[in-house]
Amino acid sequence: MRNIWTICRKELKSYFASPVAYLLLAMFAIIWGFFFWNAVGIFVSFSMQSQMMGRSMPMDLNEMIIRPLLMNTSVIGLFLIPMISMRLFAEEKRQGTAELLLTSPVRDMEIIIGKWLAAVMLYGALLAITALNFIWLFAYGKPDWKPMLVGYLGLLLQAGALLAIGTFISTTTKNQIIAGAATFGVCLLLWVFEWVAGYEQAAWAKVMAYMSVVSHFEPFSKGVIDTKDAIFYITLTFFGLFMTARSLESLRWRA
Amino acid sequence: MIKVEGLTKRYDRTVAVNAIDFEVDKGQIVGFLGPNGAGKTTTMRILTCFMPPTEGTASIAGFDVQKQPQEVKRRIGYLPETPPLYPEMEVEEYLTFVGRLKGLPSAEIPQRVKDVAERCAVADVRKKLISKLSKGYRQRVGLAQAIIHNPDVLILDEPTSGLDPKQIHETRDLIRSLAAAHTVILSTHILPEVEQTCDHVIIISRGSVVARDSVANLTSRLRGAEAIAVEVTGRNQDQLDVGAVRQKLEQIAGVSRVVLKSSNDHGHHFEIESLQGRNVRADVARSVVESGWDLNELRPVAVSLEEIFLELTASEKATEVKQ
Missing domain, CATH: 3.30.70.3190 (Alpha-Beta Plaits)
Incomplete structure (x- = not known):
């Protein structure tokens, strides 16, 4: 446990010692702020319209602002996750510090989990920025906070799974850029897989659609915790971390 | 302290290390001498549990590198050819991190960091970023990192490569001073280094041990003639x-x-x-x-160690051709 924390702390420190973390936070804050501003703008103009027409339709903040924004976040995450995970092992290999880690009395799994945890925590910090925007909704309206919380849980689970895969990809190369590009490709594929479900009913299409990370997030965005989706993310996380462990082991054999 | 038996490492088709045997007693400084590509780094990486051997066994302080790697890792300090440093960290921060990684109790770490920083003459830069350090300082921080947990065995891969003559001299003195408390294996392809720092020498060529003797014996045999x-x-x-x-x-x-x-x-x-x-x-x-x-x-x-070295490594090539 102590070893995991040692690695995790060092990793977080590296994120914040370089411009990586600040760049990600700033980029995310700007993009997400724009999304939020738009969503609120649409909401306001829609409410004005319905007022002018003399109809007072019930307007739902959760349904009209929070849910679509959480769905957007899920997709933006696909673009940011490669930038978070790409350096984890590639950089250690390039700098030669992998030799320090692998010859220290810590288990491979402790190194892997420590690094993965740091990546998840950085992603958590990104999500905290989105929560800052939502505070305004609570200040001027009465959205339901419970489905929102479930949405965040879903985002974290999704990020955990993709970061685990990114960590694995990072062990396969010394070059951060290659690791990042490959992870980005995988993330993108895992998003668009759901499209086949639109025109194909065969078993292979169902499997492909099932692999789509974004479609598993949809229930979460509505505030529904479906065990089958949670299990999907958790399985993917374990798979990614397991592959990372195997890859580190093969690194020892080949290196 | 260190015992190696029939150690072999193969990569695909090339044999990096071929059935080598040697033993190192407690408190010795052993020079691991050989031309580039002789298998020095590979042997050291096996001893430090970085990679497993293809065949044979190696043990440190009685613990097998394959069966009890955690025990072995606790007892070794390793300085790879390029010091494993994080450029974004300060020296003190880095040493603290390594101390934790090596399993030192948190309460002891500040004192140990102070001790090794002084020992390795990096105390004056302890608040500096590693990326801003000169090569000599980096090498010494690397050494400090290797001894922070007071290991029984120190494994140093070409500790003086890339340093200027003054730094080389200082590093050798430092290694000599470490020998009192640790068993040291250092690899090098520079012969005077072995003569000046080591008690024993193992000459390795093309993955095999070609000579193994005390430096005093080897040089007297040569100097006398x-x-x-x-x-x-x-x-x-x-x-x-x-x-x-x-x-x-x-x-x-x-x-x-x-x-x-x-x-x-x-x-x-x-x-x-x-x-x-x-x-x-x-x-x-x-x-x-x-x-x-x-x-x-x-x-x-x-006549220097140089000649016997060249002779040994050359004759090794000759016998290989014959085979």
Whole structure:
């Protein structure tokens, strides 16, 4: 446990010692702020319209602002996750510090989990920025906070799974850029897989659609915790971390 | 302290290390000497549990590197060829991190960091970013990192490579001073380094151990034997029979070996080795002149570890060709 924390702390420190973390936070804050501003703008103009027409339709903040924004976040995450995970092992290999880690009395799994945890925590910090925007909704309206919380849980689970895969990809190369590009490709594929479900009913299409990370997030965005989706993310996380462990082991054999 | 038996490491088709055996006793400084690509780094990586051997066993302080890697890792300090440093960290922060990684109790870490920083002369830069340090400082931070948990065994891969002469000198002194408390293995391809820092030497070539002795034995064996270079020519441009000259030289009392270095129509270059403590120069000169030849050159040649090294590693290549 102590070893995991040692690695995790060092990793977080590296994120914040370089411009990586600040760049990600700033980029995310700007993009997400724009999304939020738009969503609120649409909401306001829609409410004005319905007022002018003399109809007072019930307007739902959760349904009209929070849910679509959480769905957007899920997709933006696909673009940011490669930038978070790409350096984890590639950089250690390039700098030669992998030799320090692998010859220290810590288990491979402790190194892997420590690094993965740091990546998840950085992603958590990104999500905290989105929560800052939502505070305004609570200040001027009465959205339901419970489905929102479930949405965040879903985002974290999704990020955990993709970061685990990114960590694995990072062990396969010394070059951060290659690791990042490959992870980005995988993330993108895992998003668009759901499209086949639109025109194909065969078993292979169902499997492909099932692999789509974004479609598993949809229930979460509505505030529904479906065990089958949670299990999907958790399985993917374990798979990614397991592959990372195997890859580190093969690194020892080949290196 | 360190015991290696039949250690072999194969990559795909190449054999990096071929069934090597050696033992290192507690408190020794052992120089691991060999040309580049001889298998030094591979052997060290196996000893540090960085990679498993293909065959054979290695143990440190009685713990097998494959069966009890955690125990082994606790007892070794390792400085790879490039010091494993994080450029974005400060020296003190880095040493603290390594201390934690090596499993030191948190309460002891600040004191240990202070101690090793002073020991390795990096205390004055402890608040500096590692990326801003010079090569010499980086190497010393690397050493500090290796000794922070006071390991039984120190494994140093080319600790002086890339340093300037003054830094090399300082690093060697530092390694010597560490020997009191640790068993040290250091690899190098620089011979004087072994003569100056090590007690024992293991010469490795093409993955096999070709010599293993104490440095004192090796050098005395060599130093005692003085060698002289001689050029003999025939008088009046005569053709000179090599065999005759060689025979004459070999007959001189105190000469142990005569080696023909080069020869042409006019003269022959020989290298003459003499027995320990015998000065044969005067006898050689007299003998040559008395035989009616001209002595064109006569000068002492220093025999160093370099020569035995070259000879050993070269003969190894020769036997391999024969096989």
